[in-house]
Every structure is written in structure tokens, then in C-alpha cells.
Amino acid sequence: xxxxxxxxxxxxxxxxxxxxxxxxxxxxxxxxxxxxxxxxxxxxxxxxxxxxxxxxxxxxxxxxxxxxxxxxxxxxxxxxxxxxxxxxxxxxxxxxxxxxxxxxxxxxxxxxxxxxxxxxxxxxxxxxxxxxxxxxxxxxxxxxxxxxxxxxxxxxxxxxxxxxxxxxxxxxxxxxxxxxxxxxxxxxxxxxxxxxxxxxxxxxxxxxxxxxxxxxxxxxxxxxxxxxxxxxxxxxxxxxxxxxxxxxxxxxxxxxxxxxxxxxxxxxxxxxxxxxxxxxx
Amino acid sequence: xxxxxxxxxxxxxxxxxxxxxxxxxxxxxxxxxxxxxxxxxxxxxxxxxxxxxxxxxxxxxxxxxxxxxxxxxxxxxxxxxxxxxxxxxxxxxxxxxxxxxxxxxxxxxxxxxxxxxxxxxxxxxxxxxxxxxxxxxxxxxxxxxxxxxxxxxxxxxxxxxxxxxxxxxxxxxxxxxxxxxxxxxxxxxxxxxxxxxxxxxxxxxxxxxxxxxxxxxxxxxxxxxxxxxxxxxxxxxxxxxxxxxxxxxxxxxxxxxxxxxxxxxxxxxxxxxxxxxxxxxxxx
Amino acid sequence: xxxxxxxxxxxxxxxxxxxxxxxxxxxxxxxxxxxxxxxxxxxxxxxxxxxxxxxxxxxxxxxxxxxxxxxxxxxxxxxxxxxxxxxxxxxxxxxxxxxxxxxxxxxxxxxxxxxxxxxxxxxxxxxxxxxxxxxxxxxxxxxxxxxxxxxxxxxxxxxxxxxxxxxxxxxxxxxxxxxxxxxxxxxxxxxxxxxxxxxxxxxxxxxxxxxxxxxxxxxxxxxxxxxxxxxxxxxxxxxxxxxxxxxxxxxxxxxxxxxxxxxxxxxxxxxxxxxxxxxxxxxxxxxxxxxxxxxxxxxxxxxxxx
Numbered sequence: 001x002x003x004x005x006x007x008x009x010x011x012x013x014x015x016x017x018x019x020x021x022x023x024x025x026x027x028x029x030x031x032x033x034x035x036x037x038x039x040x041x042x043x044x045x046x047x048x049x050x051x052x053x054x055x056x057x058x059x060x061x062x063x064x065x066x067x068x069x070x071x072x073x074x075x076x077x078x079x080x081x082x083x084x085x086x087x088x089x090x091x092x093x094x095x096x097x098x099x100x101x102x103x104x105x106x107x108x109x110x111x112x113x114x115x116x117x118x119x120x121x122x123x124x125x126x127x128x129x130x131x132x133x134x135x136x137x138x139x140x141x142x143x144x145x146x147x148x149x150x151x152x153x154x155x156x157x158x159x160x161x162x163x164x165x166x167x168x169x170x171x172x173x174x175x176x177x178x179x180x181x182x183x184x185x186x187x188x189x190x191x192x193x194x195x196x197x198x199x200x201x202x203x204x205x206x207x208x209x210x211x212x213x214x215x216x217x218x219x220x221x222x223x224x225x226x227x228x229x230x231x232x233x234x235x236x237x238x239x240x241x242x243x244x245x246x247x248x249x250x251x252x253x254x255x256x257x258x259x260x261x262x263x264x265x266x267x268x269x270x271x272x273x274x275x276x277x278x279x280x281x
Numbered sequence: 282x283x284x285x286x287x288x289x290x291x292x293x294x295x296x297x298x299x300x301x302x303x304x305x306x307x308x309x310x311x312x313x314x315x316x317x318x319x320x321x322x323x324x325x326x327x328x329x330x331x332x333x334x335x336x337x338x339x340x341x342x343x344x345x346x347x348x349x350x351x352x353x354x355x356x357x358x359x360x361x362x363x364x365x366x367x368x369x370x371x372x373x374x375x376x377x378x379x380x381x382x383x384x385x386x387x388x389x390x391x392x393x394x395x396x397x398x399x400x401x402x403x404x405x406x407x408x409x410x411x412x413x414x415x416x417x418x419x420x421x422x423x424x425x426x427x428x429x430x431x432x433x434x435x436x437x438x439x440x441x442x443x444x445x446x447x448x449x450x451x452x453x454x455x456x457x458x459x460x461x462x463x464x465x466x467x468x469x470x471x472x473x474x475x476x477x478x479x480x481x482x483x484x485x486x487x488x489x490x491x492x493x494x495x496x497x498x499x500x501x502x503x504x505x506x507x508x509x510x511x512x513x514x515x516x517x518x519x520x521x522x523x524x525x526x527x528x529x530x531x532x533x534x535x536x537x538x539x540x541x542x543x544x545x546x547x548x549x550x551x552x553x554x555x556x557x558x559x560x561x562x563x564x565x
Numbered sequence: 566x567x568x569x570x571x572x573x574x575x576x577x578x579x580x581x582x583x584x585x586x587x588x589x590x591x592x593x594x595x596x597x598x599x600x601x602x603x604x605x606x607x608x609x610x611x612x613x614x615x616x617x618x619x620x621x622x623x624x625x626x627x628x629x630x631x632x633x634x635x636x637x638x639x640x641x642x643x644x645x646x647x648x649x650x651x652x653x654x655x656x657x658x659x660x661x662x663x664x665x666x667x668x669x670x671x672x673x674x675x676x677x678x679x680x681x682x683x684x685x686x687x688x689x690x691x692x693x694x695x696x697x698x699x700x701x702x703x704x705x706x707x708x709x710x711x712x713x714x715x716x717x718x719x720x721x722x723x724x725x726x727x728x729x730x731x732x733x734x735x736x737x738x739x740x741x742x743x744x745x746x747x748x749x750x751x752x753x754x755x756x757x758x759x760x761x762x763x764x765x766x767x768x769x770x771x772x773x774x775x776x777x778x779x780x781x782x783x784x785x786x787x788x789x790x791x792x793x794x795x796x797x798x799x800x801x802x803x804x805x806x807x808x809x810x811x812x813x814x815x816x817x818x819x820x821x822x823x824x825x826x827x828x829x830x831x832x833x834x835x836x837x838x839x840x841x842x843x844x845x846x847x848x849x850x851x852x853x854x855x856x857x858x859x860x861x862x863x864x865x866x867x868x869x870x871x
Binding site: 387 | 580583584587588590591592593594595596597598599601602604605608609612663666667669670671674675683686687689690692693694695696697698699700701703704705728731734735762763764767785788789791792793794795798799819822823826827840841844847848851852854855856858859
């Protein structure tokens with residue numbers, strides 16, 4: 001059975017200009033781990049990419065994954081919605097529990113997992129179709145057929161992704177005609193349209209100019225609380241600006257994980273400190 | 282001194298190249314001019330709507346033209362889904378292993394099998410074993426097998442050009458593999474697939490040898506009235522007229538060839554237009 | 566490792582079943598090409614077996630008389646092979662040098678504007694139906710050649726050979742150009758850096774490096790010429806004879822198959838079965854050439870990508 005889309009229609013819009021609210025922790029959610037990872041090892045063929053990763057990602061918070069290139073942070077991100085399955089010859093050990101379900105378990109339905117765990121990629125990858133079609137695609141494959149319902153979802157999702165006012169008059173235009181930053185926000189809207197609980201972001205701003213980056217960062221701040229966000233970033237300042245929690249990866253191992261402020265001001269591990277001070281990576 | 286000698290050699294080779302190209306282009310011009318000058322007086326509404334006759338002046342290509350168009354449409358119906366399906370299988374489903382390598386090698390080899398061999402295959406398989414006689418259906422099946430490798434190769438190329446990020450995006454939204462293929466890959470690759478397929482269909486419409494082997498009839502005074510009806514085809518009709526001793530029939534052949542080339546030209550124009558649209562799609 | 570589309574093993578859901586069926590359908594499409602090959606081999610082998618029950622293989626392969634449609638039947642395929650090779654040789658004499666020169670010209674000399682006009686025009690040559698080339702050979706080229714060589718007969722090996730050469734020329738040019746294009750720029754720059762001139766670079770560095778791809782295109786051209794039917798059926802005649810004289814009529818393997826198909830030879834007779842024996846020989850010959858071409862190209866690609 002496919003689920004109908006229950007959408008967050010009642011979330012008030014937060015103004016872009018006044019979005020710097022990271023310091024307020026949503027009280028009720030901090031204690032429940034939304035993603036629980038236990039002893040995760042991951043292999044590409046014979047090469048081990050992740051070593052004994054265990055961490056709890058809390059619901060409603062923004063968690064940043066940082067670390068030097070090739071440290072496994074992207075691989076880790078992609079285990080959470082099992083996108084790594086698409087690569088031949090990968091395997092894993094250990095378990096990942098997403099809101100109570102072991103996602104590598106035998107009964108896991110990948111369709112409903114990915115509906116629950118949305119993803120935004122490093123380079124914006126809109127479908128070569130209209131703006132409307134891009135956002136409506138997710139709800140459509142999950143069973144929403146009603147035209148006006150789809151239009152409603154598209155509008156809400158674009159509003160949440162802070163793109164609606166720029167594109168509302170040209171929803172039928174090709175998504176490829178949008179600017180890079182707009183395309184990335186469209187991809188966020190597309191992910192939001194299936195009403196996920198978790199949003200994975202793989203360096204979502206790395207290909208964008210500073211202005212577009214700022215928009216994406218503001219957007220992350222707005223979405224915080226409603227979605228559990230896990231973001232991979234190369235940019236230390238960005239991690240500091242947008243995240244509540246930070247996990248530092250190095251050579252496939254989780255070196256340190258804690259409150260962002262703590263990690264950045266008084267890291268417990270020498271490796272973390274070296275990386276944050278810019279001594280390697 | 283030395284460099285001057287070198288550039289002389291270069292100029293000579295450049296001229297040689299231009300000469301070689303000119304030979305090819307001259308041949309093309311001679312062919313077209315010869316055919317048009319012999320056949321243009323034949324091309325008329327009468328010629329297109331008349332049936333074969335013993336008298337060259339009365340003979341026309343109605344049955345052959347309609348037969349060719351039916352044959353192409355039917356061939357398209359069979360070969361398009363099969364060919365695109367095979368391309369999708371190889372690009373989206375098959376993992377790299379011995380079996381997919383075998384299929385690939387086999388397709389490459391089939392693309393080089395002479396068309397008359399397909400005619401022999403069709404003759405035994407469809408005309409005799411399947412008892413389809415010398416029907417439109419037998420002809421279309423044979424032509425489908427003949428152009429299948431071309432369609433598969435062209436479709437694979439078009440599918441391969443769809444960026445992987447599109448597939449990832451669809452999967453990440455919870456699309457199944459089939460949904461991803463149906464909604465994203467095939468629509469994005471469609472103009473490219475059609476370009477390749479139209480070129481393949483134009484190959485089918487111009488093929489003569491396999492139809493001769495199948496026994497397509499040259500003297501047909503009626504239009505095909507069903508899938509199992511015997512049929513004529515334009516190239517067969519042209520061949521028949523060429524082989525006659527009377528020169529008047531040769532002009533009929535030229536007329537038939539003009540019509541055949543016109544059909545091919547319009548198909549190619551469609552293919553070029555589609556190719557342009559395809560390139561635009563991923564340009565931004 | 567689980568495949569993505571096989572999500573769970575405990576109980577198959579409807580959606581999963583659908584995905585599996587679709588996978589199976591695509592697999593079937595992929596296999597049609599294999600069935601085709603099997604079909605060709607089976608048809609030729611089965612009908613050929615009947616033929617070889619009555620005609621010894623040695624007579625077929627080494628006999629020098631081919632008269633299966635006459636009262637005194639002989640089944641030596643050599644005259645047909647000879648006709649095939651003769652017309653093909655003429656075609657290759659046109660297509661290979663011209664094709665290679667055009668490839669070098671297009672890739673190294675022509676301006677990009679000239680390329681953008683010439684390449685599609687060459688494609689037009691490749692897209693013209695063979696029956697049209699047959700018409701051209703018989704009714705234009707042969708009379709033209711007869712003005713130069715009065716001894717040339719109405720059906721001959723020369724005219725269809727030349728026209729066939731023009732027909733396969735674009736294929737040679739385009740495949741050779743691909744091969745030249747694939748030569749890494751570093752090799753080219755290396756040669757120029759050593760002070761080599763343009764021609765020295767082309768003949769000393771680029772062509773040797775592209776040799777595999779060019780050879781593959783030549784062999785493929787050979788296979789095309791051997792398998793070409795309509796041009797030779799129309800313009801070369803139907804007289805199987807062992808001759809190397811291009812002014813005389815010959816019959817190729819393909820033209821013989823056309824001759825039997827058009828004639829009134831009753832189905833099931835030995836004479837009729839000859840088309841399967843000849844077809845089998847033709848298939849084996851072209852298959853070997855195609856495989857050789859693919860093999861060379863595969864090895865050659867490895868050199869620069871592996």
C-alpha cells in the first residue's frame with residue numbers, strides 16, 4: 001500500500017531575514033534519537049570505507065558531518081537512505097535504525113525508507129522537466145493523483161524552500177532555466193514534497209556562489225525543528241553557522257561527535273583540533 | 282628552406298584531401314543528377330496512384346509505396362519496443378558480467394551480418410516455420426530483426442547520455458527502478474532514441490535484399506489489406522524495373538527512386554530536428 | 566549484496582512482483598539478439614546439413630564449377646567466392662585509400678566549418694539505399710566506363726565494385742576519423758615539441774597510434790563489401806566464373822542467393838538448398854571479419870583507456 005501524503009500545511013512561514021535562530025534548542029525533541037547507528041562498517045568491494053561508526057542523531061536538529069576529503073562522511077550519509085546500494089559490490093556490517101526501523105533489515109521497503117529520508121545532492125540535479133513536474137514527481141509516484149492536491153503540495157513545498165515567489169508565474173518552464181542556486185532550492189522543494197522526516201544534504205552549497213549559499217543556509221535554519229537534517233560540508237564556517245551537532249570523521253572513523261559549539265571551541269581530540277584549526281585537510 | 286619544403290608537402294596533402302572529398306561529392310552529385318534527370322518526368326500524381334503495368338507509361342508505384350509505408354510502420358511497432366527494451370536492460374539492469382558482455386558482443390556482431398542473411402533467416406523462420414507466407418507480417422518481423430542492432434546501439438547511446446544524477450534524484454525520492462526508467466530516463470533520452478530509430482527505419486525502408494529472399498512480390502495490383510496480405514515495396518519495385526531490358530522501365534525505376542529518396546530525406550530531416558531538440562535539453 | 570529492487574525476502578509484495586516482471590521483460594528484450602544469432606546459425610546449419618548430405622564438403626569448398634541450376638549440376642563455390650572477392654577488391658581499392666585520406670583531411674586539415682558541412686554530406690552517401698547504387702552502377706557508371714574501355718561488357722565486376730567503394734567510403738572515413746581523433750593530444754604535442762612538421766607528425770606519430778582503429782575500420786569495410794547484395798546483383802551479372810578480369814561479368818555469393826530467390830526453383834530441392842549453403846559460407850566469412858574487427862578495436866581501445 002502506498003501512503004497518501006500527509007503534509008505539514010500548518011507550519012508557519014519564517015521570514016528569511018530573521019532566521020538566525022540556531023541557539024534556541026527545540027526542547028521536546030533533543031532526547032529522542034531519530035537515527036541510531038551501531039557499529040557500522042562499510043565496504044566498497046575490498047576497501048573498507050567506514051570503521052565501527054556508532055552515533056545517535058537527534059530528531060529536529062541539524063547535524064553536520066565534517067572531515068577531510070575521502071574521510072567517509074558522504075559514504076556515511078548515503079548509508080542512511082541506502083543510496084550506496086546503487087553501487088555494485090558494496091556491503092555493510094552493523095545496524096542503522098531510523099525512527100525505530102532497522103533499515104538494512106530484511107523487511108525494509110526501500111521506497112518507504114527513501115520517502116521518509118529525503119536527499120539533496122552536491123550538484124543540483126533537477127529533472128529536465130518543468131518546475132512543477134519536478135516538485136510533483138515525488139508525491140505522484142507515492143500515489144497522489146489529484147491535480148489540485150498536487151498543485152497544493154507544489155506550492156507549499158516551493159514556499160518552504162523559499163522559491164515560490166521567484167517561480168510562481170512560470171511553473172511550467174523548464175527547471176534547467178533556473179539559476180544554480182534556484183535549482184538547488186528546487187531540489188530541496190522536491191525532497192520536501194514527499195514529506196520526509198529526515199533530510200540528508202550532501203554539500204548542498206559547494207557548487208554555489210556566496211549569495212546562493214547564504215540562501216541555502218537560511219533555508220536550513222528555517223527547516224530546522226521540523227525536519228531532522230544531516231548535512232555534509234567541507235566548509236567549517238558553514239558547519240558552525242548551521243548545525244547544532246557536529247560529527248568529525250577522519251579516515252573512515254568517527255573521531256568526535258558533540259555539540260557544534262563544543263567541537264569548535266574545545267575539541268576533545270587532537271585530530272579534531274588540528275582539522276578545525278586548518279592544520280590538515 | 283626546410284620549412285618551405287614542408288609546407289609544400291602539407292599543401293599537397295591538403296589538396297589531396299580536397300580531391301578525395303571532391304570525388305565522393307562528385308559521385309553523389311552524379312548519382313542524384315542522373316536519377317533526377319531520368320526520373321523527374323515520371324513523377325506525377327498518376328505515377329504515385331497507379332499500379333504496375335506491362336506498359337511503362339501506365340505503370341505506377343501505388344502498391345509499392347503503400348506497401349513500404351505499412352512495412353515501415355509495422356517494423357517500427359516491433360523493433361522500437363524490443364530495441365529500446367534491450368537498451369534499457371543493458372544500461373539500467375544488467376550488471377557487468379559475462380552474460381551482458383556476451384549480449385553486447387553479439388549485438389555488435391549482428392550489426393555486421395549482411396542483410397541478405399536476415400532474409401534467409403526470415404524465409405525459414407517466418408515464411409516457412411511460422412507459416413506466415415510472403416506476408417507483410419513476415420516482412421516486418423524480418424526487417425525488425427535486421428534493424429534491431431542499430432536501434433539498440435543508438436538507444437543505448439541516448440540512455441547513456443542521461444546524467445546519472447537524474448537517476449540518483451529519482452531513487453532518492455523513493456522511485457522504484459521501473460518508475461525511474463519510465464518517468465525520467467526514457468523521457469530524457471527520448472529525442473535521442475527517436476533520432477537513432479528514425480535512421481534505423483530509413484534503413485529498413487531502403488532495404489531490398491532481405492525482401493527479395495522472402496519473396497516479396499513485384500507485380501502487385503492491389504494495396505495490402507491486412508497483416509497477412511502479400512505486399513510490394515518501393516525498392517523491390519525499383520529493382521524489378523531496373524532489371525528489365527526496356528529503357529522506358531529504367532526511367533520508371535528512376536521515378537520510384539526519387540519517391541524513395543524523398544521519403545528518406547523527410548525522415549532524416551525529422552531526425553535532425555529531433556537531435557537539435559535533444560541537445561538543447563541538456564545544454565543549460 | 567541485495568539488489569535495490571529486491572527489497573525484502575520475507576513475502577513478496579505486489580509492487581515487488583511488478584518490478585521483477587518488468588525486469589524479466591527487459592531481460593527478454595536483451596535476449597532477442599541472442600535468439601536472432603541462434604536462429605541464423607540453426608537455420609543455416611539445419612538446411613545446410615541437408616545440402617551437405619548430398620554434396621561433399623570438399624567439392625563445395627574446392628570445386629571450380631558452379632552450376633547448381635543446370636542439368637549437369639556442379640557445386641564448387643570457388644567461382645562465387647572469386648566473384649565476391651573481385652568486386653570487393655575493386656571496392657576496397659576505392660574506399661580504403663580515399664576513406665583514409667578523407668579521415669586525415671577532416672581531422673587534421675579541414676576547417677571546422679568545412680567539417681560541419683562535409684560530415685553530414687558524407688552521411689548522406691551512407692544513407693542511400695543500395696538499390697539506388699545498383700541503378701547508378703548499371704545505368705550510369707557502366708556506360709560511362711564503356712566510353713573509356715570499349716571492351717567492357719554490360720555486366721562486369723568493375724562498375725559495381727567502384728560504386729560499392731563509394732558506398733562504403735563514408736564508413737571507412739568516419740571510423741578512421743574516430744580512431745585518429747582518439748589519439749591522445751599529448752602524443753601529438755610531443756611530436757610537435759620535437760620539431761616534427763605536420764606531415765611528419767601525421768605519418769610518424771598519429772597514424773601508427775591510430776593503426777588499430779583504422780585497421781578495424783578496413784576489415785569492417787571488407788565485411789560490408791563481401792555482404793553487399795543489390796549493387797552486384799544488378800550490375801555484376803549472373804555468370805559464376807573464376808576470373809580476375811574486372812571487365813567480365815561475375816556472380817557473387819549474394820547475387821546467387823538473389824538469383825535463386827527470384828527464380829522458380831522449387832522449394833526443398835537440392836538446387837534450392839544451395840542458398841543455405843552459400844548463405845552459411847557468407848555468414849561464416851562475414852562473422853570472422855566482424856569478429857576480427859571488433860577484436861582489434863577492443864585491444865586498441867584498451868591501450869589508451871586502460
